[in-house]
Amino acid sequence: MTDIENLPKLSIGDKAPxxxxxxxxxxxxxxxxxxxxxxxxxxxxxxxxxxPGCTKQLCGVRDIYSDYQKYGVRVLGVNHASxxxxxxxxxxxxxxxxxxxxxxxxxxxxxxxxxxxxxxLTIKRGVFLIDENGIIQYIYWGQHDNSxxxxxxxxx
Numbered sequence: 001m002t003d004i005e006n007l008p009k010l011s012i013g014d015k016a017p018x019x020x021x022x023x024x025x026x027x028x029x030x031x032x033x034x035x036x037x038x039x040x041x042x043x044x045x046x047x048x049x050x051x052p053g054c055t056k057q058l059c060g061v062r063d064i065y066s067d068y069q070k071y072g073v074r075v076l077g078v079n080h081a082s083x084x085x086x087x088x089x090x091x092x093x094x095x096x097x098x099x100x101x102x103x104x105x106x107x108x109x110x111x112x113x114x115x116x117x118x119x120x121l122t123i124k125r126g127v128f129l130i131d132e133n134g135i136i137q138y139i140y141w142g143q144h145d146n147s148x149x150x151x152x153x154x155x156x
Contacts, residue, residue, distance in 0.1 A: 018032045032134070049079060
């Protein structure tokens, strides 16, 4: 069991922890490789596929996805469910972005996105905007406001 008290506490200006993972489609990605292509990354941590709050959060991103593309941002959902669950969620709501399969919660742990819920560990809802140099430019825990992320993107 992960020691939740010793999870990293990342801040704006910190170097984003590197990770390797697969998306729902089986694409193998690493943060360091994505950054080498000049992309900015928006990681969206969310507790569950096809739940009301998570659906609202990710549909909000879907609805302005073209704005994120304009700024060269690769949007990636992060959740511990299976690829099959993620694909079903993507298909149902027509998301244009990928969701990382993090069944072992290694990425979730690296970013400090675990919380205790009764006796279980679950995922904290939050977002990290990482610039093309791998520096965290924005962190928000909870239901984020896309307009705040877009404001930051205009400045970096």
